[in-house]
């Protein structure tokens with residue numbers, strides 16, 4: 001399951017939902033939370049369910065739903081409204097700790113059983129840095145089961161919680177508190193053995209700064225990025241897709257280890273390779289949508 005590009009679509013907009021069919025995002029996230037005002041949430045839930053049900057088979061993109069925070073009554077209604085549409089996963093906002101994710105998993109389990117959906121098949125993607133308290137718990141996501149698809153992070157709710165006047169400096173770089181959140185998302189995901197997905201690039205008309213932020217994210221170990229506008233998807237897909245040279249090199253590393261199954265270190269082109277190189281090579285193939293082997 002590849003998650004390079006994940007496009008948010010406000011689920012109360014029929015027009016934007018329709019547009020989602022033409023976008024080559026790995027996942028569409030039908031939003032029931034912050035992009036939808038309270039008065040429109042009932043309509044958004046109905047539209048999201050219809051959208052999911054009309055695309056039950058052969059989905060071109062995975063279809064995810066962002067529900068409201070798990071400690072609100074809205075979240076209960078969200079899940080009861082959309083689960084019959086068998087979403088591929090749930091994006092969980094304002095996660096306070098891994099306990100919120102475990103609680104969501106339990107609710108999903110109950111609904112899956114009721115609706116005859118394979119238990120455990122609905123994945124979860126937490127927005128893991130949207131609350132200040134979550135920042136102190138990012139090392140604990142290995143307690144989640146296989147529902148945990150990845151971790152991603154958010155800077156806007158965190159900024160609101162802190163009462164900060166900005167989260168980027170004059171050059172468009174994250175200020176220090178948000179660099180910490182970004183890095184903790186990476187460390188937390190890696191510690192839990194799942195991919196890390198970079199946050200949105202809000203300046204959706206500026207393809208150059210989006211491209212730079214994707215390059216920086218991939219360099220640091222993110223596997224993909226959230227999008228808010230269809231035009232962002234192509235740039236994200238391109239940057240997070242390993243090129244032919246990288247794929248060939250990764251395949252050679254894997255072959256070198258396969259040829260010496262008892263060795264923890266091998267030589268290739270005069271360079272020493274050990275287990276971290278093998279892990280990285282497998283990650284490259286996963287990002288390319290290929291089978292990474294064991």
Ligand code: COA
Nearest residue numbers: 007008009010015016017019020031034035200228229230
């Ligand atoms: N998903 C699907 N379609 C979208 C879209 C999205 N996220 N964002 C824009 N579009 C559509 C528009 O409806 C428009 O369609 P049209 O050509 O048929 O008229 C087209 O793409 C071009 O849109 P554009 O005019 O450039 O943008 P906009 O001013 O209509 O919308 C935003 C700008 C930011 C409001 C919009 O991109 C959006 O709603 N983004 C998602 C917001 C969100 O979900 N936030 C929550 C997560 S942070």
Ligand code: MG
Nearest residue numbers: 034093156157
């Ligand atoms: Mg938000």
